Amino acid sequence: MIQVYPAESRYAMDLGWLRSRPSFSFGAYYDPDNTSFGVMRVCNDDVVAAGRGFGPHPHSDMEIVTIVLSGAIKHEDNLGNVAVTSAGQIQRMTAGSGMIHAEYNASETEELELLQLWFMPSERGLAPSYETSSYDPKRMNNTLLPVVSRQGSDRAAAIHQDMTIYLSRLEKDRQIIFQQEEGRRVFLFVIEGRLTVDGTPLEPRDTARIEALSKMTIAADEEAFFMLIDLP
Template sequence: MIHIIPSDDRPSVDLGWLQSHPSFSFGEYYDPENTGFSVMRVCNDDVLVGGRGFGPHPHSDMEIVTIVLNGAVRHEDNLGNTEVVSAGQVQRMSAGSGLIHAEYNASETEELRLLQLWFMPAERGLTPSFETCSYPQSGLKNSLLPVVARDRKEGVAGIHQDMTVYLSRVGAGQAVDFRQQEGRHIYVYAIEGNFALSGSRLTAGDTARISGQHELKIEAEEDSFLMLIDLP
């Protein structure tokens, strides 16, 4: 079953310095019927003005993935990590037994757009850790490129869960196929463009939650940028 959530049906948060579109209950938005999908708990599409961000705050027992779409984010945490993550890079932070971190727009003048994703770990109480990986932009073309996975390798951030995050840029008139094992779930986020997902149409900002259907065909009607997550 493919359940499409149109962009207009997702909540919108406007704090002036932050424009956010959460896909699941987050912050002041709470819907008891929309608290997650499989092990996924958060998918926020955030735009931050220059020089602003999220001050120090705690996390525990959560795998947090940040995908920078435009601009750059500056990460700081109480483990001593300070790093700037730019478009074309992915950051993975395992909060584990607990840490404090902050995230800011690294530019004083340019907007920052990022996707922030939270997942439940396979094991609680892990030692907190942090990493940043760069992926080749050429690898996105008409292909599903893994950028986060359980098994870490060059260009792929490791995560403490049986899952994989893929990114893809599918050209107009092109198609990409995806197949997974039965009994798993798929989450799709339309970042840009317009494409058909096994017959269901998605445009920018739409999401899809898929269960019981383990083969997908992505057919782009125009140049499209998307994220697909293979979940347990």
């Protein structure tokens, strides 16, 4: 089953310094029928104004992944971590037993565009931790490049959950066949371009939640940049 959520159907929030389109209930937006997808709890499509951001605030028992699409984000936390993450890099935070952090647009002149993703961890009360990883954008051309996975690697952040986040840039008229074990889920986000998944069309910024489909064909109707998450 492929359930498409068109970009224009998502809740839109504009605070002046922050423009956000959450895929799930978040903050002022609450829909009791749209709170999660498997272990996935948040997918926020955010644009943050130059020099602005989120002041110190707490988290616990959540795996938080930030994918920077353009610009750079500055992170600070009570563990002493201070880091700047740019496009081509991934930020992963394990809130675990409790963590306080702040995030800001690192630029005073340019907007920051990002996807922020939250997932329930495989167990509660983990030791809080933070990491930034880098990937080579050329390695995602016409393939699925893992940028976050349970085991991690020198090019992928490690996450405390049985899941993998892939990025791909697919040329027009090219296709990828994705297979997974029975009973798992796929969350797909079209960042740029247009795709079809087993004949189902997806426009820019559309998302799809896919269940009971262990094999699927992803084809580019035009050059497309997308994220695919393999979930339990």
